[in-house]
Amino acid sequence: MNLNFLKQASVFVIGFMLVNSCSQQSHKGMGPTGTKGMVVCAHPEASKIGLSILQQGGNAMDAAVAVEFALAVCYPSAGNIAGGGFWIVRTSGKSVYSLDYREKAPLASSKDMYLGPDGEVVNGLSTQTILAAGVPGTVDGMVRAHEKFGTLPWNTVVQPAVDLARNGFPITKLQAASLNSIRKALLERNSSKPVFVSDSIWKQGDLLIQPDLAKTLERIRDQKREGFYAGETAGLIIRQMQESGGLITLQDLAEYEAVWRKPINGTYRDYHFYSMAPPSSGGLALKQLLGILAKWDLKSLGHNQVKTIHYMVEAEKRVYADRAEYLGDPSFVNVPVDELTSAKYLSKRAGEIKEDKATPSDSVRAGKVTPNESMETTHYSVADRWGNAVSATTTLNGGYGCNIVVKGGGFFLNNEMDDFSSKPGFPNVYGLIGNEANCIQPGKRMLSCMTPTIITKNEKLFMVVGSPGGSTIITSVFQTILNVIDHGMTMQQAVSEKRFHHQWRPDLIQYEPEAMDSLKVTKLLSMGHFLKKTGKIGRVDAILFWPDGRMEGGADPRGDDSAMGF
Numbered sequence: 145m146n147l148n149f150l151k152q153a154s155v156f157v158i159g160f161m162l163v164n165s166c167s168q169q170s171h172k173g174m175g176p177t178g179t180k181g182m183v184v185c186a187h188p189e190a191s192k193i194g195l196s197i198l199q200q201g202g203n204a205m206d207a208a209v210a211v212e213f214a215l216a217v218c219y220p221s222a223g224n225i226a227g228g229g230f231w232i233v234r235t236s237g238k239s240v241y242s243l244d245y246r247e248k249a250p251l252a253s254s255k256d257m258y259l260g261p262d263g264e265v266v267n268g269l270s271t272q273t274i275l276a277a278g279v280p281g282t283v284d285g286m287v288r289a290h291e292k293f294g295t296l297p298w299n300t301v302v303q304p305a306v307d308l309a310r311n312g313f314p315i316t317k318l319q320a321a322s323l324n325s326i327r328k329a330l331l332e333r334n335s336s337k338p339v340f341v342s343d344s345i346w347k348q349g350d351l352l353i354q355p356d357l358a359k360t361l362e363r364i365r366d367q368k369r370e371g372f373y374a375g376e377t378a379g380l381i382i383r384q385m386q387e388s389g390g391l392i393t394l395q396d397l398a399e400y401e402a403v404w405r406k407p408i409n410g411t412y413r414d415y416h417f418y419s420m421a422p423p424s425s426g427g428l429a430l431k432q433l434l435g436i437l438a439k440w441d442l443k444s445l446g447h448n449q450v451k452t453i454h455y456m457v458e459a460e461k462r463v464y465a466d467r468a469e470y471l472g473d474p475s476f477v478n479v480p481v482d483e484l485t486s487a488k489y490l491s492k493r494a495g496e497i498k499e500d501k502a503t504p505s506d507s508v509r510a511g512k513v514t515p516n517e518s519m520e521t522t523h524y525s526v527a528d529r530w531g532n533a534v535s536a537t538t539t540l541n542g543g544y545g546c547n548i549v550v551k552g553g554g555f556f557l558n559n560e561m562d563d564f565s566s567k568p569g570f571p572n573v574y575g576l577i578g579n580e581a582n583c584i585q586p587g588k589r590m591l592s593c594m595t596p597t598i599i600t601k602n603e604k605l606f607m608v609v610g611s612p613g614g615s616t617i618i619t620s621v622f623q624t625i626l627n628v629i630d631h632g633m634t635m636q637q638a639v640s641e642k643r644f645h646h647q648w649r650p651d652l653i654q655y656e657p658e659a660m661d662s663l664k665v666t667k668l669l670s671m672g673h674f675l676k677k678t679g680k681i682g683r684v685d686a687i688l689f690w691p692d693g694r695m696e697g698g699a700d701p702r703g704d705d706s707a708m709g710f
C-alpha cells in the first residue's frame with residue numbers, strides 16, 4: 145500500500161467520522177462498516193436519507209429509491225428525475241434482476257439530426273441544447289422498482305427528497321465551485337434565472353433551496369408515474385420544449401417504459417458477477433475484460449506493475465473496439481452478446497496480446513463474430529440486513545445535463561442523446577466512437593457505459609460496485625474488482641487506489657498522476673504504449689461483504705461521497 149493512499153484514506157476516514165457516528169471504524173484503510181445495512185453514494189445528505197429508510201425497517205430497494213430521489217435534490221449535477229439509469233438487484237432469495245430506465249430518443253428524432261448542411265456534426269448540438277434531451281426514464285424506473293420490491297409505502301420513500309428540496313441543504317465546497325463554474329451557461333441557456341444561480345457567488349455551506357422541485361416531487365409522491373409523465377409536470381416539460389425548440393412530446397412521455405432485462409452474468413476465478421446488459425455496454429465489456437485477464441496470475445504480477453498495466457490496457461483496447469462496432473439498443477440491433485463473451489472468443493482475444501509489446505490501436509480491430517439469429521453520472525450501492533442489495537448508476541450524462549432547467553418544474557433536462565453516435569466514427573463527448581449499431585432512431589435507447597455490478601461468492605453477496613465517469617466507468621469498475629479479488633484490498637483501499645484507462649481510441653493510457661511513477665511510465669513507453677496524465681478517473685461507491693457478517697462501505701475520496709452503515 146503506498147503512502148499517498150494512507151494519507152488520503154485517513155483524511156477521508158476522519159472526515160467521515162465527523163458526519164457519521166453510527167458506523168464503527170475498524171482500522172486504517174478500511175471503510176465504515178455495519179452489520180444491518182449500508183448506503184454508499186455521492187452525497188452525505190442522500191446517504192443519511194438511505195440509512196434512515198433502512199433504520200425504519202425498509203429494505204435495500206426502498207432505501208435505493210429514496211437515495212435516487214434524494215440525489216436528484218442534493219446532487220443536481222448527476223442525480224435526476226429527468227435522466228435515466230440502470231439497477232442491478234439481488235434479493236435475499238438469491239434472484240438477480242436488472243432494470244433499464246435509460247432515456248429514449250424522442251419520436252421526432254432522426255439519424256442525422258446533429259449534422260449541418262455540409263454533413264458535418266454541428267458542435268454542441270447534442271450536448272448543450274434542448275435537442276440533446278432524451279425522453280426521461282428515472283421516475284418510471286423508480287415506480288416499477290418500488291412496485292416490485294418495495295416494503296415501505298411509496299410516499300414514505302419519496303417524502304425525504306421533498307423535505308430536502310423544500311428546506312434546503314448546505315452545499316459542499318466542491319458543489320459551490322461546480323455551480324459557480326456553470327453560472328454563465330445557466331444564464332445563457334435559461335430564459336429566467338434558475339435557483340442554481342446564486343445572486344452573488346456560491347460558497348460552501350450556502351443553503352440550496354428548491355421550491356419548484358419540491359412541488360414536482362410532491363406530484364410524484366402523490367401520483368407516482370402520472371405525477372411526472374402526465375398532468376402538470378408533463379405540461380411544464382412540453383412548455384419548455386416549445387420555448388427552447390425541443391422534440392419531446394406528450395406521446396413520448398406517455399409511452400416511456402422502463403424495462404426489466406436479463407443481466408449479463410459470468411464467473412471470474414471463484415466469483416460470480418451480474419451486471420448490466422445492452423443498451424449498456426458495461427456488463428458485456430466487464431465480462432470480456434475479466435474473461436481476457438483470467439489468463440494471467442495478476443496477484444503475483446502485482447498491483448499497477450508494468451506487466452499488469454500492459455495486459456489490462458491491451459484487453460481494454462480490444463474490448464472498446466468491439467463496443468464501437470457491435471453494441472447498441474437490443475430492440476433495434478442484433479447485439480452478438482453470446483459470441484462476444486464466449487470463452488473461445490475471449491481466449492482468442494487474449495492470445496492476440498503480445499507479452500512485451502503494445503499493439504497500436506490502428507492495428508486493433510473489432511473481433512470477427514457472426515451475430516446469431518435471434519446493445520456526470522452517479523452510482524450508489526445499498527445493502528440491507530436481509531441479504532438484499534441494489535447496485536445503481538444514474539445520470540443526466542454531462543454535468544447538469546444540457547443545463548436547461550424545466551421552468552416551474554425545477555429540474556435539469558439530460559443531454560443523453562450525445563451517447564448515440566452522431567455520425568459513424570465521430571467521437572462523443574467522452575471520445576467514444578460508434579457505428580450503425582448506435583445510430584439515432586426514434587424510440588431507441590442510446591448506448592451506455594454504466595456498469596452497476598453485484599458479485600457473489602458461494603452464492604453469498606460479496607461486492608456491490610459501480611461508478612460514474614463516461615467511458616472510464618467500465619475500467620474503473622474493472623480495476624476496483626481486481627483490486628479486491630486479485631490484490632486482496634479492503635473495499636476502501638480498492639476504491640481509493642489510483643486508476644488508469646484505455647479506450648482503444650485515442651491510443652493512449654490516461655492515468656491519474658499517482659497511479660504510476662516515472663520508471664513505470666518509461667518502461668511502458670519502451671513497450672510502445674502512449675501515456676497521458678489526466679484528472680480524476682471514476683468515482684466508485686461500493687460495498688464489500690466480509691465473512692464475519694460485516695458490510696464495509698468504500699466511498700470514493702475523489703468526491704463528496706460518503707458511506708454510512710449501522
Ligand code: DON
Pocket residue numbers: 520521522539540541542560563591592593594611612613614615617
Ligand atoms: O451512459 C453513459 O455511459 C454516460 N451517459 C455516462 C456519463 C457519465 O458517467 C458522466 N459522469 N461522470
